[in-house]
Amino acid sequence: MSVVELFEPGPAPDPRAAHEHVPVIELRGLSRTFPGTPPVEALRGVDLRVGRGDYVSVIGPSGSGKSTLLHILGLLDRPTAGDYLLDGLPTGEASDEDRATLRGGRIGFVFQSFHLLPHRSVLDNVLLATLYSGVPRAERRDRALAALDRVGLSHRLDFLPTVLSGGERQRVAVARAVVSSPHVLLADEPTGNLDSENSAGVLALFDELHRDGLTLVVITHDPTVSAHAGRRIRIADGLLTEVA
Ligand SMILES: Nc1ncnc2c1ncn2[C@@H]1O[C@H](COP(=O)(O)OP(=O)(O)OP(=O)(O)O)[C@@H](O)[C@H]1O
Ligand SMILES: [Mg+2]
Numbered sequence: 001m002s003v004v005e006l007f008e009p010g011p012a013p014d015p016r017a018a019h020e021h022v023p024v025i026e027l028r029g030l031s032r033t034f035p036g037t038p039p040v041e042a043l044r045g046v047d048l049r050v051g052r053g054d055y056v057s058v059i060g061p062s063g064s065g066k067s068t069l070l071h072i073l074g075l076l077d078r079p080t081a082g083d084y085l086l087d088g089l090p091t092g093e094a095s096d097e098d099r100a101t102l103r104g105g106r107i108g109f110v111f112q113s114f115h116l117l118p119h120r121s122v123l124d125n126v127l128l129a130t131l132y133s134g135v136p137r138a139e140r141r142d143r144a145l146a147a148l149d150r151v152g153l154s155h156r157l158d159f160l161p162t163v164l165s166g167g168e169r170q171r172v173a174v175a176r177a178v179v180s181s182p183h184v185l186l187a188d189e190p191t192g193n194l195d196s197e198n199s200a201g202v203l204a205l206f207d208e209l210h211r212d213g214l215t216l217v218v219i220t221h222d223p224t225v226s227a228h229a230g231r232r233i234r235i236a237d238g239l240l241t242e243v244a
Contacts, residue, residue, distance in 0.1 A: 024087060025050035031045050042068040047240075056231045059221065065238045075091060105134045107183070109185075111190075122161065125172055144175075148175045166193055178209060184214075189219060191225055192221070203224075206228060
């Protein structure tokens with residue numbers, strides 16, 4: 001039996017409330033060393049607990065390990081030592097297939113450079129994110145339309161991302177990230193390519209998602225972005241420090 005099956009007792013009425021006491025994210029002595037001469041210790045034995053509904057920012061200089069951390073949290077990479085529990089599930093023991101299932105169903109991503117499919121419409125970009133996420137087929141279109149309505153893009157459904165403004169593209173990416181009701185939204189420099197007005201729009205959306213109970217981890221260089229978060233974590237040289 002796979003790790004996912006083991007920990008999925010069946011559909012809960014509200015998955016976000018199902019394990020109230022279990023942190024969404026828990027890192028225990030987690031390290032990520034990249035091989036080389038010399039090897040790079042990008043994360044050095046870090047501990048972190050992110051509870052349900054937390055809004056956490058991670059701020060630190062270039063090369064400090066921010067993207068490495070986000071890739072591990074997003075199950076896109078594996079640590080070289082230590083444990084990562086997602087919703088209490090020990091992800092280190094999970095197969096690649098189980099990790100993909102967890103990622104599709106529980107994690108939403110927003111990247112600095114949007115990562116939209118250029119030859120697919122706005123609606124298709126959001127719809128495609130529902131494919132491997134456990135959203136029933138019959139609900140996919142309505143969910144995608146609702147997500148795009150939420151980010152104020154109902155009037156751009158048939159547009160290609162290439163003709164949208166940067167702010168609009170990032171709002172499509174946010175709709176795509178939340179369409180499957182993830183347990184956590186991970187963002188890597190989400191406002192890095194945006195002007196101040198569009199940054200403010202994306203941050204307002206994050207605030208709204210947070211008010212609705214979503215857990216957010218946002219990686220940034222920008223103090224304006226981290227000011228929105230309820231918890232601020234500084235990363236330097238592969239080590240984390242909570243800022244009071
Ligand atoms: N695949 C890799 N192989 C070797 N070293 C790597 C690899 N990926 C990252 N590193 C190194 O690990 C360290 C942390 O990199 P990371 O990308 O996490 O930094 P970052 O904080 O995201 O920086 P930035 O703000 O510039 O995006 C850096 O020293 C980097 O050179
Ligand atoms: Mg980075």
